[in-house]
Amino acid sequence: LDEGDLTTVEAILKDLHPADQVKVLSQLGDEERDRCLDLYEAPEIGPLISESFGRLREHLLDHFPPDVLAEVVQELDSDEAADLLQDLEDHAADRVLAGLSFEDRAEVEPLLSYPEDTAGGRMQREVFVVPAKARTRKVLAELRKVGRDLEELQDIYLVDNRGVLAGVISIFQLLRLELHTPVVEGANMDPLFVTPEEDQELVASLFRKHRLHSLPVVDDTGRILGQITADDILGVMEEEATEDLYRLANINEASDLTEPIIRAFRRRASWLTTNAVAGILSATIVSFFSGSISALPALAALMPIVANLGGMGGVQTATIIVRAMALGHMEGASPVRVTTRQATVGLLIGLFFCLIGAAVAYSTLGSPGLALVFGVSLALILLLSGILGSVIPITLKRLGFDPALVSGGLLTTLTDSIGFLLFLGLASWLLF
Amino acid sequence: LDEGDLTTVEAILKDLHPADQVKVLSQLGDEERDRCLDLYEAPEIGPLISESFGRLREHLLDHFPPDVLAEVVQELDSDEAADLLQDLEDHAADRVLAGLSFEDRAEVEPLLSYPEDTAGGRMQREVFVVPAKARTRKVLAELRKVGRDLEELQDIYLVDNRGVLAGVISIFQLLRLELHTPVVEGANMDPLFVTPEEDQELVASLFRKHRLHSLPVVDDTGRILGQITADDILGVMEEEATEDLYRLANINEASDLTEPIIRAFRRRASWLTTNAVAGILSATIVSFFSGSISALPALAALMPIVANLGGMGGVQTATIIVRAMALGHMEGASPVRVTTRQATVGLLIGLFFCLIGAAVAYSTLGSPGLALVFGVSLALILLLSGILGSVIPITLKRLGFDPALVSGGLLTTLTDSIGFLLFLGLASWLLF
Numbered sequence: 064l065d066e067g068d069l070t071t072v073e074a075i076l077k078d079l080h081p082a083d084q085v086k087v088l089s090q091l092g093d094e095e096r097d098r099c100l101d102l103y104e105a106p107e108i109g110p111l112i113s114e115s116f117g118r119l120r121e122h123l124l125d126h127f128p129p130d131v132l133a134e135v136v137q138e139l140d141s142d143e144a145a146d147l148l149q150d151l152e153d154h155a156a157d158r159v160l161a162g163l164s165f166e167d168r169a170e171v172e173p174l175l176s177y178p179e180d181t182a183g184g185r186m187q188r189e190v191f192v193v194p195a196k197a198r199t200r201k202v203l204a205e206l207r208k209v210g211r212d213l214e215e216l217q218d219i220y221l222v223d224n225r226g227v228l229a230g231v232i233s234i235f236q237l238l239r240l241e242l243h244t245p246v247v248e249g250a251n252m253d254p255l256f257v258t259p260e261e262d263q264e265l266v267a268s269l270f271r272k273h274r275l276h277s278l279p280v281v282d283d284t285g286r287i288l289g290q291i292t293a294d295d296i297l298g299v300m301e302e303e304a305t306e307d308l309y310r311l312a313n314i315n316e317a318s319d320l321t322e323p324i325i326r327a328f329r330r331r332a333s334w335l336t337t338n339a340v341a342g343i344l345s346a347t348i349v350s351f352f353s354g355s356i357s358a359l360p361a362l363a364a365l366m367p368i369v370a371n372l373g374g375m376g377g378v379q380t381a382t383i384i385v386r387a388m389a390l391g392h393m394e395g396a397s398p399v400r401v402t403t404r405q406a407t408v409g410l411l412i413g414l415f416f417c418l419i420g421a422a423v424a425y426s427t428l429g430s431p432g433l434a435l436v437f438g439v440s441l442a443l444i445l446l447l448s449g450i451l452g453s454v455i456p457i458t459l460k461r462l463g464f465d466p467a468l469v470s471g472g473l474l475t476t477l478t479d480s481i482g483f484l485l486f487l488g489l490a491s492w493l494l495f
Numbered sequence: 496l497d498e499g500d501l502t503t504v505e506a507i508l509k510d511l512h513p514a515d516q517v518k519v520l521s522q523l524g525d526e527e528r529d530r531c532l533d534l535y536e537a538p539e540i541g542p543l544i545s546e547s548f549g550r551l552r553e554h555l556l557d558h559f560p561p562d563v564l565a566e567v568v569q570e571l572d573s574d575e576a577a578d579l580l581q582d583l584e585d586h587a588a589d590r591v592l593a594g595l596s597f598e599d600r601a602e603v604e605p606l607l608s609y610p611e612d613t614a615g616g617r618m619q620r621e622v623f624v625v626p627a628k629a630r631t632r633k634v635l636a637e638l639r640k641v642g643r644d645l646e647e648l649q650d651i652y653l654v655d656n657r658g659v660l661a662g663v664i665s666i667f668q669l670l671r672l673e674l675h676t677p678v679v680e681g682a683n684m685d686p687l688f689v690t691p692e693e694d695q696e697l698v699a700s701l702f703r704k705h706r707l708h709s710l711p712v713v714d715d716t717g718r719i720l721g722q723i724t725a726d727d728i729l730g731v732m733e734e735e736a737t738e739d740l741y742r743l744a745n746i747n748e749a750s751d752l753t754e755p756i757i758r759a760f761r762r763r764a765s766w767l768t769t770n771a772v773a774g775i776l777s778a779t780i781v782s783f784f785s786g787s788i789s790a791l792p793a794l795a796a797l798m799p800i801v802a803n804l805g806g807m808g809g810v811q812t813a814t815i816i817v818r819a820m821a822l823g824h825m826e827g828a829s830p831v832r833v834t835t836r837q838a839t840v841g842l843l844i845g846l847f848f849c850l851i852g853a854a855v856a857y858s859t860l861g862s863p864g865l866a867l868v869f870g871v872s873l874a875l876i877l878l879l880s881g882i883l884g885s886v887i888p889i890t891l892k893r894l895g896f897d898p899a900l901v902s903g904g905l906l907t908t909l910t911d912s913i914g915f916l917l918f919l920g921l922a923s924w925l926l927f
Contacts (some may be wrong), residue, residue: 082704086827099787116824140815209797215710216667217649234666235648269731272546274726276649293725294706297732301703301912303734305818312743312814313807320819320828325834331811337846339805342800343855349799352790358609360785364794367781367802367911368774375745375770375907379763382744386737387752392548395518396752404756411760415772423775475807479799 073102083109088446089119089321100126106135117321124151133162136171142187142295145174146433155401173288182266183259185299186280186289195221195229195244204235217276220287221250230254233276244405256281259288263299268391270296307389310467311382313338339478344485345370352487355495361428362490365437370482372416374445374475380405380452381469388456388466402453409449413442432494440486505534513542520900521551521753530535532558537566538671545575548752556583567595568603574727577606603676605720614635614698615691617719617731618712625678627653632674638666652719653682659717662686665708688713691720696732696896699821702728739821742899745770773908776803777915784919787927793860794922797869802914805876806847806907810882812837820898834885841881844875864926872918880910 076084076099087095100123103111112123124147127135132151132445136144136159148156156175160168170188178182191209193202202219221230221239240249256279263474267280270293278291293444300398306316315330322330348365349356356362381392384401387393393401421438425431455474456466508516508531520528520543532555535543544555544567556579559567565581568576568591570611580588580603588607592600602620623641625634632897634651651669653662664682672681688711689698701710702725703733710723734780738748747762754762781798782787788794816833819825853870890896 076805080704086824087608090827108694126864190605202761203670212584215665215706233647234670235638236634238666238670267729271726271729272512276647276725282609293708293729294703296729297699297725298701300729300732300736301822304732304740307742307823308736308740308814308818312741312810313567314814320815320824320833320836324843327836327840328847331808331840332844332847334811335807335844335848339800339851342803346796346800350793351509353796356795357789357794360788360795361782363788363792363798364778364781364785367799368771368778370799371770371774371907371911372767376763378744379746379766381739382746383750383752390733390737392752393520395522397522401752404752404759407756407870408759408763411756412764412767415760415764416767418773436913475803479803483799487577 069098069102076102077107081114085115085119088115096122097126097216100443105131106138107374109135109139109143111145113139117319118323118330120150124155126350129155129158130162132159136163137167140187140189141170141174141289142185144171146179148175149179167474168178177259180261180263180302181259182257182261182278182280182287182291185263185266185295186259186291187295187368188289188316189462190220190279190287190290191216191218192220192222192226195223195247195250196245197221198245199237199240199249202237202246203242217292218290219246220254220279220290221246221252222287225284227255227277228256228287228289231277231279254279256285257291258282260342262387264292264303267299273389301365303389306465306482307385310465311385311469335421337473338475341479343373344476345479348480348483351492355487355491358492359433361430361433362487364488365424366483367435368420369437369440369444369486370479372441373448373478373482376409376412376445377448377474377478380409380449381456381474384453384456385467385469388460398453398457402450402457405445405449405453407449409452410442410446413445413448416445417442429495433490436486436489436493440482440489443485444478444482447481501530501534506533508534509539513546516543516549517547520547525554528554533554537563538570541567541571541575544579545571549751550755551753552582556587560589561587562594564591568595569599570619571676572619573602574617576603578611580607581611605681609691612617612690612734613691614693614695614710614723615713615720617695617698617727618691618723619727620721622652622719622839623648623650623721624652624654624658624719625684627655627675627679628837629653630675630677631669631681633736634669634678635674638765641847648852649724650722650724651678652686652711653678653684654719657716658719660686660688660711660713660719663711686711688717689723690715695733695886696720696821698723699728699731699735735821736899739817739899742897743810743817769905770907773890773911776908777911780912780915781919784923787919791865791922791926793862793865794919797856797865798915798918800852801869801872801876801918804873805880805910805914808841808844808877809880809884809906809910812841812881813888813906816885816888817899817901830885830889834889836879837881837885839881842874842878844881845877848877849874861924862880865922868918868921868925872914872921875917876910876914879913883909 076087088099100232108127115123136147151159167487193205217233219232221226223229230247230250230252231254232246236249255269260278276293280288280290282288307316309316313334315334318330417438420441421434424437425434451474456469459468461467497703512714519685520531524809568579580591625637649665651908652660662682662684663686664678668681677875687701687705689710698710701707708725712720712722714720741748741750745766747766750762751753850872852873856869857866883906888901891900892898
């Protein structure tokens with residue numbers, strides 16, 4: 064990249080979709096990236112920041128001065144503006160807010176008080192409301208007037224004279240009405256709504272279930288505060304899925320491919336520490352039996368199989384339970400019945416591996432006693448993995464924690480330690 | 496439930512959203528459920544089947560005779576009708592198809608030829624198309640006319656006189672036009688589209704990136720075959736997330752809480768077999784070193800720690816890579832650079848646990864040699880887990896497989912076996 068190339072780069076880069084610009088910029092070195100960023104004007108910076116994530120997002124928020132960011136915030140929808148401000152350091156956010164006009168500030172500031180993963184954190188303030196008694200002709204005329212400022216719009220909210228949500232009508236349904244009829248005739252006068260404190264996972268499930276285009280957010284008195292749109296929900300679903308996947312795999316939810324190496328190291332090492340502590344616990348258990356192992360080293364060869372199958376069986380069960388909870392399939396299901404089913408499946412798998420394991424162990428090692436101990440341990444640990452894999456996430460959820468935290472070491476710590484204790488304990492008791 | 500209650504049950508049940516009816520019906524015993532189902536008429540059965548999943552769905556498809564299902568299929572959107580038919584046994588599907596009118600059959604049948612996870616499998620045949628040269632007044636009049644049959648509609652497609660896709664305009668944008676202007680003036684004449692073979696994951700990423708309400712599906716000549724709508728995509732994203740989560744946790748993707756116990760047993764046991772085979776491999780490796788273990792049983796206590804941290808570190812890396820691929824963040828990234836970064840993170844984590852591990856081992860066991868071997872093994876296995884956790888999913892994807900298959904035993908087989916080999920090999924070489 065030398066000076067002469069910059070205009071070509073500018074032309075190519077700005078022709079791309081902002082999400083693709085993000086990809087290109089992520090691949091560049093610090094200096095080249097900054098030179099490219101200097102080519103950007105405020106109206107193009109907004110979409111770029113909205114599409115960015117991880118490390119590049121931090122760079123972008125760092126790179127542009129508060130007055131430029133204030134201009135950017137003014138152009139964005141209020142929900143994206145709030146996301147941007149929430150990702151800034153406190154003092155930087157204050158300086159950007161100070162650069163806003165009174166109206167823009169009034170739009171964005173209330174959104175900053177809601178946590179990002181709630182309905183309030185996901186809503187935009189921009190809504191189109193009409194009086195419930197309005198006629199179709201009037202509403203269509205209003206729509207044409209404000210239409211210029213709005214990019215897209217699907218639903219129109221009807222409010223009473225206190226601003227309380229009374230109904231909802233889609234633009235398509237509006238079109239089907241005669242011009243002189245009141246809009247209430249085509250509207251749904253029993254609309255769904257949420258309060259700003261509602262969890263985003265529940266909001267997403269409402270969208271899925273009722274195939275919504277938008278969902279109004281109201282305060283305690285029913286007055287409209289803003290709306291959430293279907294395209295925001297695609298982002299929410301993506302985020303929730305990543306969160307569950309990462310938690311089950313023992314990773315910090317903010318991790319990604321582009322995070323700085325030192326931060327990746329710190330985050331992953333700290334999560335692995337649970338496994339290391341679990342390792343110390345199970346090593347202590349194993350060391351109690353060093354006499355038996357010394358006399359019969361085949362115990363050392365077989366014991367990891369017991370622990371591994373128990374751990375993996377537990378993770379299978381827990382993953383199914385966690386996913387069912389995320390999709391709302393557990394609502395109304397009896398925890399006792401769910402656990403009993405999973406325990407039964409665990410027992411069947413246990414009996415299966417008991418037979419196979421005992422047969423393989425006997426045929427290779429020739430000791431019927433050792434084969435018996437191995438088989439029985441496998442049966443018991445797999446039964447137990449079905450029980451623990453259900454009970455732990457169900458209990459975590461009951462206590463108000465994220466059920467996906469289950470695999471964060473707790474499950475594998477338990478199955479490893481119990482697996483070693485079972486197998487080596489039974490072996491020492493029966494074989495010596 | 497006795498006879499007298501049935502009308503009450505009917506009133507309560509049918510007042511619920513179909514998704515909630517599904518939840519209630521899943522909780523009932525076979526006999527009670529069938530008695531409730533007898534209360535259903537064709538128009539209510541469609542939404543019920545569309546919302547059902549797993550075991551209940553099979554029951555429903557089994558319970559209703561072909562002539563009732565034919566009525567149901569007629570009422571559904573073509574994409575849901577096709578899903579229903581695809582879930583029936585072949586001969587049952589043929590009998591339902593035979594009960595359809597010629598037009599309905601012509602709508603649904605072409606959809607049956609596309610795999611469920613492609614754009615073709617997700618599209619509906621119902622689209623609203625107008626000639627590209629139409630004026631706004633004409634289009635609005637058309638919309639009002641067909642409006643009665645359509646539940647919702649967001650985008651209108653413009654076609655040339657051969658039926659080839661020429662543009663797209665949302666209803667909202669249409670409203671903003673003067674009645675006498677041609678619709679092309681408000682339309683996007685460079686619309687996105689896909690062919691029916693396109694993978695649903697790519698379709699979902701187009702919706703996310705471009706915040707689409709709908710996406711036209713066209714054949715090779717550009718003629719419109721159907722459309723995919725945003726609410727279908729919420730289902731796709733849910734499915735894709737479940738698939739990745741399940742594969743990484745070693746579960747069959749069709750598993751859920753309600754599947755019959757015997758099937759759950761068969762599916763999970765067959766996936767655990769990979770782990771069992773891995774166990775035999777690593778047990779064989781351990782048994783090579785039975786002399787060393789017999790002489791120094793502390794080796795047996797420490798070796799699972801090496802294997803576990805290696806496995807968990809590998810799963811962390813692989814999960815980040817698989818998720819980045821699913822979200823499209825890997826496009827354009829250099830595989831070598833990604834692997835190098837993950838290897839560096841692995842090395843740092845390895846050095847960290849090398850120091851801690853060696854210190855803890857020395858202070859508890861008192862042998863500097865053993866502490867050194869333990870620490871070095873931890874460093875090497877964690878470096879290796881960073882490399883394998885990146886290389887395996889990247890290679891799987893290159894070869895055309897699902898990268899999420901990575902944890903299906905392959906990764907843990909490798910880290911377990913290599914971990915034991917490293918630690919016991921180094922120990923036997925240096926300490927004896």
